[in-house]
Amino acid sequence: MKKLQKSGKLGRIDVDLKKEDKKTVGNVTIPNNLDQPTAALLAATLESIERVGPYDAWFKLVSVEDMREEKRRRIMERAKDIMQRWSASQRSEVIQMISQVSEVSDVGKIVSLAADVEGGPEAESSETLFIVEGRADLTTLMKAGVKNVVATNGVNISQYVVNLTHKKKEVTVLADGDRVGDMIVKELLRRGAKIDYVGKAPQGREVEEMKPIEILDMISRRVDVKTYLATLQATAKPAAPENLLNVMKTLRDRVKESFTAILLDDEGEIMDEVPVSQLFERLSELDNVAGVIFDGIVSQRLLDLAQSKNVKIMVGERIGIVEKMPREIVVKTLDELK
Numbered sequence: 001m002k003k004l005q006k007s008g009k010l011g012r013i014d015v016d017l018k019k020e021d022k023k024t025v026g027n028v029t030i031p032n033n034l035d036q037p038t039a040a041l042l043a044a045t046l047e048s049i050e051r052v053g054p055y056d057a058w059f060k061l062v063s064v065e066d067m068r069e070e071k072r073r074r075i076m077e078r079a080k081d082i083m084q085r086w087s088a089s090q091r092s093e094v095i096q097m098i099s100q101v102s103e104v105s106d107v108g109k110i111v112s113l114a115a116d117v118e119g120g121p122e123a124e125s126s127e128t129l130f131i132v133e134g135r136a137d138l139t140t141l142m143k144a145g146v147k148n149v150v151a152t153n154g155v156n157i158s159q160y161v162v163n164l165t166h167k168k169k170e171v172t173v174l175a176d177g178d179r180v181g182d183m184i185v186k187e188l189l190r191r192g193a194k195i196d197y198v199g200k201a202p203q204g205r206e207v208e209e210m211k212p213i214e215i216l217d218m219i220s221r222r223v224d225v226k227t228y229l230a231t232l233q234a235t236a237k238p239a240a241p242e243n244l245l246n247v248m249k250t251l252r253d254r255v256k257e258s259f260t261a262i263l264l265d266d267e268g269e270i271m272d273e274v275p276v277s278q279l280f281e282r283l284s285e286l287d288n289v290a291g292v293i294f295d296g297i298v299s300q301r302l303l304d305l306a307q308s309k310n311v312k313i314m315v316g317e318r319i320g321i322v323e324k325m326p327r328e329i330v331v332k333t334l335d336e337l338k
Contacts, residue, residue: 001042006277007259009033027062038257039064110138114160119150128170130219131161131195133184136208141174144212146219155180155187165194172222174215177201178319179336182232189225198228204298204319240313240330243268244291245337248315251293252337256317261294283309291315298331300324 004010011031017024028046032039043061051057113119118135126148132141134151141149152161165171171194175181185198199222201207210218223231247268255262261279263271265288274282276296283289283305291313292306298316300323306314307326315332325331 117158117160120147122147123150129168131173140208144215162191162193170196172197174199176206177203195225197222203322203325244313248293249337255293255295256334258295263289264291266290
């Protein structure tokens with residue numbers, strides 16, 4: 001629990017005690033930012049406590065409250081109240097204007113275009129087309145008002161999608177900011193699809209995670225396909241050393257959800273194992289570190305240090321917002337090691 005508090009996963013523990021019939025009873029409140037499996041494991045562990053100091057003790061989970069959900073509910077109720085009051089105070093002319101604007105931002109429904117192919121309601125009728133990876137991406141784009149969109153359903157791209165691109169004046173692929181996003185663009189080109197522009201999400205982020213304003217910004221920053229391919233070739237990373245990758249695969253389950261970091265040398269031997277909160281300091285002290293695998297976020301600050309230390313591969317629980325990805329370092333997530 002001390003490790004969890006140091007990493008910011010647990011907040012201040014509050015204990016409210018009182019005496020009843022010569023016994024001390026009370027409530028223990030533990031605010032936390034844990035995922036559900038870890039929170040459940042913590043609760044079960046606390047229930048296994050049988051003694052506190054010299055006294056017998058008994059713990060039982062009373063309730064689990066999601067404060068974020070409660071906050072969202074209150075915000076939603078307040079928003080409804082504001083909307084009702086606002087609408088009631090408007091003149092009929094203003095209400096009509098709002099209705100017209102709302103039609104532009106109407107999300108619409110995902111439609112079936114062919115076998116295993118889904119898209120927006122304007123995917124076939126529009127002269128331009130946007131291509132994304134999956135169904136969640138379709139919903140995100142339509143929330144941004146983009147309805148001329150089709151999903152590839154991963155890298156297993158339907159011939160219907162390829163044929164559809166040749167019927168359009170302009171085709172743009174909006175790819176996730178990871179290796180899979182690049183793979184889909186390459187597969188589309190390999191299959192003979194017509195692509196004019198490519199827009200990429202920030203490194204480590206997916207299209208489905210982005211807000212409508214971020215989607216529109218990504219579209220405005222798209223580049224022509226030749227520029228995209230040239231940039232992709234220029235930023236190509238060296239292959240990760242096979243021996244380090246194999247060692248890291250065996251360490252994945254040991255690291256995941258443990259809040260620990262393991263540092264390896266060129267031979268794949270463990271140089272040190274430390275809490276994630278001490279990773280930056282320990283990496284600063286050690287020389288000849290070739291690989292780092294840890295249960296935490298790969299940040300720009302950590303990558304800058306790793307680059308100065310000539311680290312070859314870094315694997316984290318997830319990749320944070322990274323504006324400048326070092327070319328010399330292979331960066332992966334723990335899930336990509338599966």
